[in-house]
Amino acid sequence: MxxxxxxxxxxxxxxxxxxxxxxxxxxxxxxxxxxxxxxxxxxxxxxxxxxxxxxxxxxxxxxxxxxxxxxxxxxxxxxxxxxxxxxxxxxxxxMQMVFQDPYSTLDPKKTIGWSIMEPLTIHNLGTKEERKERVIQALYDVELDETYYTRYPHELSGGQRQRIAIASTIILKPxxxxxxxxxxSLDVSIQAAILNLxxxxxxxxxxxxxxxxxxxxxxxxxxxxxxxxxxxxxxxxxxxxxxxxxxxxxxxxxxxxxxxxxxxxx
Missing domain, CATH: 3.40.50.300 (P-loop containing nucleotide triphosphate hydrolases)
Structure with a gap:
């Protein structure tokens, strides 16, 4: 290797x-x-x-x-x-990084879709339609679905927010x-699910x-x-x-x- x-x-x-x-x-x-x-x-x-x-x-x-x-x-x-x-x-x-506190990395005034899409916007990757498609794919990759696209951080559990943080990193295909x-910060059962993901x-x-x-x-x-x-x-x-x-x-x-x-x- x-x-x-x-x-x-x-x-x-x-x-x-x-x-x-x-x-x-x-x-x-x-x-x-x-x-x-x-x-x-x-x-x-x-x-x-x-x-x-x-x-x-x-x-x-x-x-x-x-x-x-x-x-x-x-x-x-x-x-x-x-x-x-x-x-x-x-x-x-x-190269991407998932931080300890996912809530602090999410803008509480922005939707989950906006937050996951932000790296694509910063790097000017794809059209608006292509970016949305990649966001939805990233949501499914972290075992969520497209209904989360319009949700806000305060509506999610700690485990769900961590999945969103992971989606925000893999969107760039690092x-x-x-x-x-x-x-x-997660309990043991949620830890296991995130590690398996x-x-x-x-x-x-x-x-x-x-x-x-x-x-x-x-x-x-x-x-x-x-x-x-x-x-x-x-x-x-x-x-x-x-x-x-x-x-x-x-x-x-x-x-x-x-x-x-x-x-x-x-």
Whole structure:
């Protein structure tokens, strides 16, 4: 299998200034510390760690929402950090992200159809009729129907809103999806349904996933390989299927010891 995304020696430090000494940084947090890993085409790659470990900073760096201090982010061999905004815009049609809180990414004053269509409008893809057809197809892809086209976000459940968020990303037919805590706010039965949907979409559209979560149960169920982060550093990477055979690093073992019995059987 070929490498789709590669992170090389990535680092990012956030500084906070004191109220009395605005010109001097009094607190610095190293969110990512010399991080390197690779994601293979067609796999579901999990990134797990406690809150504050740097997982979301990695995702935001990949999507251009955070500017790293050092390192490289290679997508199909091209360094995103060396590209202009226009060049990145083209690349980001192939890379999309599902955020933790789908409600915050939906305009409450706009219909679901409008929200799903917005990426097509931004990238000027298709005629108005073609865009509507693609929106309806995306709704069916996430196991909803065209009646949702005219609904509003407040009319939907949490699971339905997450399906709409997923539809808004696959509408561009990307190759690579980042799922940042995509099921953490849902109950276990809804989590399972969303994860199974993501697996179906992976097969249908040949997707590659970076799946970010603090929940090892979910990560182990969904992902092929798992990377563990702690204080911005990579602790280890292992195959999920071999988890029981591996002598883990002490921090990883603590994560496994801290979770309740797994609810989902792979």
């Amino acid at each position: 070929t490498v789709m995304l590669e992170i090389l020696n990535l680092s990012k430090t956030f500084s906070q200034s004191g109220a009395l000494f605005k010109s001097k940084a009094v607190n610095a947090t190293k969110a990512i510390d010399d991080l390197s890993f690779a994601i293979l085409r067609g796999e579901s790659f999990g990134l797990v760690g406690e809150s504050g470990s740097g997982k979301s900073t990695v995702a935001n760096s990949i999507m251009g929402l955070v500017n790293p201090d050092e390192g490289q982010i290679l997508f199909e061999g091209q360094d995103l950090l060396q590209m202009s905004q226009n060049e990145r815009r083209t690349i980001y049609q192939d 190759k690579f999806l980042i799922i940042d805590e995509g099921v953490s 993501l697996n179906d979409l992976k097969e249908k559209y040949a997707l590659t996933y970076l799946f970010i979560s603090h929940d090892l149960n979910v990560i182990e169920y969904f992902c092929d390989r798992i990377a563990v982060m702690h204080h911005g550093k990579l602790v280890e990477v292992f195959n999920a299927i071999d988890e029981d055979k591996i002598e883990h690093q002490p921090y990883t073992q603590k994560l496994f010891d801290a979770i309740p019995p797994i609810y989902l059987n792979k």
